[in-house]
Amino acid sequence: MDPVAEFLGTLQMERGASPNTLLAYRRDLEGFRDFLRRERRGFREAGTAEMTRYMGWLRRRGLGSRSVARHLSAVRGLYRRLLEAGVIARDPTEHLDTPRPPRRLPRTLSMQDVVALIETPDISRPDGLRDRALLELLYASGLRASEALGLRIEDVNLSAGYVVPTGKGSRQRLVPVGAQALRWVRLYLKTARPILVKRAEAGTLFVNR
Known part of the structure; x- marks a missing residue:
């Protein structure tokens, strides 16, 4: 056959x-x-x-x-x-590498896209103000999302203008933060976080309802 x-x-x-x-x-x-x-x-x-x-x-x-x-x-x-089926004794394809498609570079956001993203949260709501502060911090500092979400209150120095995130391997570093992001974080801490915080997450900077 x-x-x-x-x-x-x-x-x-x-x-x-x-x-x-x-x-x-x-x-x-x-x-x-x-x-x-x-x-x-x-x-x-x-x-x-x-x-x-x-x-x-x-x-x-x-x-x-x-x-x-x-x-x-x-x-x-x-x-x-x-x-x-025993028709051949050796597979001639066993040592061939499968071609891999070229990796595409990620598309970067334009400034207009960034502004639109940052301004998306409804800042009239506590959770919206939290999200705005988080987005401002991410944009100003270049932190990974996991690093920003892992920040604790004591990791933020508003007066000196920096945060101390914990990265891979539990390594900490000092990261400067711009004035606008600090202003939003300060506003969030003063007005929104007290409404959202739960006892179990008392030390966490960005908390859920």
Whole structure:
């Protein structure tokens, strides 16, 4: 029986693969078969050298990392099946690295976006004032969210203008904070925090209702 047809039948019967998945696998595996014909090889004769050239062939056709990885996934599945069935003694794909797509740089917020985000909380509410103070502090200091949320009252020096967060490995550092953020933190401490604080979190700077 044709190895591709047998493999696709296994995917359908044992794994319940969808028609679209089967169609994509068939297309990729027939492309691999065409490549092997050019190499004057069959599925059983292909080795690591052929697999390396196959990946280069896919690249020369203009395929990106994700597409190459998809083709390689289909071929790997076929060879795992052939190995399990005893048709081949060694999987020629076992030492191939799956291509990884390039990492995208995170999109940065514009100044307009930052201002809109900071001004989102409803400062007429205690929890909104808390959130505004937190956002102002994050923007002014560059603290991680976990560091800011982990601050305690004694970690904040409003008169000197700095906070002392605890980072990874329980390491502490002194971080300067701008006047505007300090003003919002001071307002939060005076008017909103006394309303929100619970006994169990008495020492925590930013508290829940």
